[in-house]
Amino acid sequence: GAVVSQHPSRVICKSGTSVKIECRSLDFQATTMFWYRQFPKQSLMLMATSNEGSKATYEQGVEKDKFLINHASLTLSTLTVTSAHPEDSSFYICSASHLGRGDTGELFFGEGSRLTVL
């Protein structure tokens, strides 16, 4: 199956700093990538849909000025958590779908990035 790589897998930062998380599709071109956040023992929560070359579409309640998403190429999307606070500590996961003839549109997930804000 398709491979999506996410980096870093773990990051610890001080309150008030910014953190950038990268998501790469390694063997296919992903015109659309998705960013999720998952708190302990909860399901995935879609934060935004990232479209190559255009502005991301944010879900209701997600601050777009706080969670900056850039999708500059067909293989790379980045999520920047600006001025992070302890309540932003969570597991952030990116995913992409490979839509082509015969594909189901299944999502391929990156490994996830665990952010801890001190």
Place this chain on the structure above:
Amino acid sequence: GQNIDQPTEMTATEGAIVQINCTYQTSGFNGLFWYQQHAGEAPTFLSYNVLDGLEEKGRFSSFLSRSKGYSYLLLKELQMKDSASYLCAVRDSNYQLIWGAGTKLIIKP
């Protein structure tokens, strides 16, 4: 509103069979997915159903009834490594994925 229901937690014995149910109410339907997620890891794809019936893939099978808004994931010959959360997700008419809260499956020896 859109809603997906699945049990919060299930327990089964190694070597046995377990069925995890998922019921959904969504705006349209364009496929149902099952994902497995081990603690601290990202989800991995297990199965996809868009037509009614049973899809079998090794030890795992997934069933769909669109008229009933119902699916189940069947796991046979359970192994300890199958201990994980199992997420049901439905793609609606806008091709948005709606996620269930997940079912935590605990396998006991």
